[in-house]
Structures are given as C-alpha cells and as structure tokens.
Amino acid sequence: MTISIQETDFDLGAELTALRAGDARVGAMASFVGLVRDMNEGCGVSEMTLEHYPGMTEKALEAILLEAKQRWDIYATRVIHRIGPLKPCDQIVLVAVTSAHRGEAFAACEFIMDYLKTRAPFWKKEATAEGARWVDARDKDDSAAARWELKSR
Amino acid sequence: MAVQVLYFASLKEALQCSGERIELPADIRSVSALRDHLIAQGREALATAKNLRVALNQEMVKMDAPLNDGDELAFFPPVTGG
Numbered sequence: 001m002t003i004s005i006q007e008t009d010f011d012l013g014a015e016l017t018a019l020r021a022g023d024a025r026v027g028a029m030a031s032f033v034g035l036v037r038d039m040n041e042g043c044g045v046s047e048m049t050l051e052h053y054p055g056m057t058e059k060a061l062e063a064i065l066l067e068a069k070q071r072w073d074i075y076a077t078r079v080i081h082r083i084g085p086l087k088p089c090d091q092i093v094l095v096a097v098t099s100a101h102r103g104e105a106f107a108a109c110e111f112i113m114d115y116l117k118t119r120a121p122f123w124k125k126e127a128t129a130e131g132a133r134w135v136d137a138r139d140k141d142d143s144a145a146a147r148w149e150l151k152s153r
Numbered sequence: 154m155a156v157q158v159l160y161f162a163s164l165k166e167a168l169q170c171s172g173e174r175i176e177l178p179a180d181i182r183s184v185s186a187l188r189d190h191l192i193a194q195g196r197e198a199l200a201t202a203k204n205l206r207v208a209l210n211q212e213m214v215k216m217d218a219p220l221n222d223g224d225e226l227a228f229f230p231p232v233t234g235g
Contacts, residue, residue, distance in 0.1 A: 034235050050234065051162055053227060056211035081234060093235050113235060119213065121227075122234025123162035134163040137204070137231030 030105035038088035053121035167198035
C-alpha cells in the first residue's frame with residue numbers, strides 16, 4: 001500500500017514491475033492511468049494545475065486503499081497522483097492493484113479510482129483561451145462511486 | 154476556544170485567503186454555526202459556493218458536526234482529482 005503525491009512524472013512500466021516484484025502469488029495486475037486532455041466542456045485546454053490538501057489527501061487515499069483491501073482479495077496497491085502544472089498528454093494519476101485473479105484486480109482498481117474521484121481532496125484548474133477556470137465536479141463521478149456502496153449494513 | 158480554518162481551490166481564490174485562526178464566540182459549537190458566523194463577518198463566498206464541502210481534522214463531515222478547541226476545519230468545493 002504505497003501512496004505518492006508528487007510533481008514529477010512517473011514511469012508506468014517501472015511502477016508495475018516494482019509492484020509485483022518477487023511475489024509469485026500474483027496472477028493478475030490491473031492498472032489505470034489518467035491523462036490530461038486538450039479539450040473539456042467544449043473548450044481547448046492548454047494547461048492544468050492541480051491543487052490538493054496536504055495531509056488530508058494522504059489520509060483519504062489510505063482509507064480508500066484499506067477499504068479496497070477489506071472488500072477484495074488483493075495483494076499490493078499503488079497510487080501516484082501528480083500535483084502542480086500539467087500539460088495535455090501528461091499523466092495525472094496511476095492506480096495499480098495485484099491479485100491472484102483478474103476479477104478482484106479489475107474491481108478493486110475501478111473502486112479505488114471511483115472513490116479517489118469523489119473523496120480525495122484534489123482540485124483541477126484549467127487554462128483555456130477564455131481564461132482560467134476551476135473544473136466543476138461531475139454528477140457522473142458521484143454515481144460511479146455510489147455503485148460501490150454496500151446495500152445491507 | 155479557537156479553531157484553524159482552511160480554504161481551498163476556488164474558495165481560497167474568492168476569499169483571497171488560504172487559512173485563518175478563528176476565536177470561537179461562546180455560542181458557536183458546530184460547523185454550520187461557524188460558517189454562518191464567517192459569512193456574517195463578510196466571507197460571502199461561503200454562502201454562495203455551490204455544494205460546499207467541509208472536512209474536520211482532515212475527514213469529510215456534515216455541516217452539523219460539533220467543534221472542539223484546536224480543531225482543523227477546511228471548506229472547499231467538490232473535489233475534481235483523478
């Protein structure tokens with residue numbers, strides 16, 4: 001369970017290799033990489049800046065990874081989230097999970113990403129031709145996270 | 154009794170302030186009461202921000218959460234990471 005909040009880019013191959021290194025229990029590894037697009041809400045985006053809440057960010061991500069471990073039979077988890085200024089095509093976020101089988105790895109990876117989108121305190125500001133604007137949260141992100149809510153508790 | 158209040162993202166910009174220490178009047182013991190107090194003091198962005206979120210000691214809470222001395226409170230818009 002390793003979390004990094006960093007300005008620097010990451011090497012996807014190196015991260016995935018390290019995540020499963022020497023662990024022969026691992027039969028499946030799922031990963032997700034989020035990227036900066038050059039277009040959002042009909043407007044060209046030339047740059048994006050990511051702000052976060054130091055301290056709470058790490059706590060929120062740890063809680064999400066812990067919950068994933070309680071729900072699925074997974075081994076290692078890795079989250080990298082970049083902050084600061086980013087350009088179109090840049091990598092923003094990595095979520096990776098190892099498990100014995102693909103079903104658990106896919107589900108846990110998607111769960112972590114859906115919860116990160118709605119619970120981890122990051123905010124995006126876009127630079128467009130019409131000026132800078134803070135990105136609005138999307139209802140779709142809330143409904144994606146709501147899918148994972150446990151019904152009987 | 155005092156609390157540390159932090160603001161992030163669009164709220165930080167609107168208030169031109171990233172954080173402040175607030176001495177709590179005796180009748181203010183919840184997040185929502187503090188929010189009303191801050192709005193009355195001129196921090197109108199706390200009234201106009203849509204879907205305002207709040208974290209108490211770095212965990213998301215509802216507006217009716219109680220306050221204690223030394224708490225770290227943060228107001229911010231819905232998160233947009235990932």
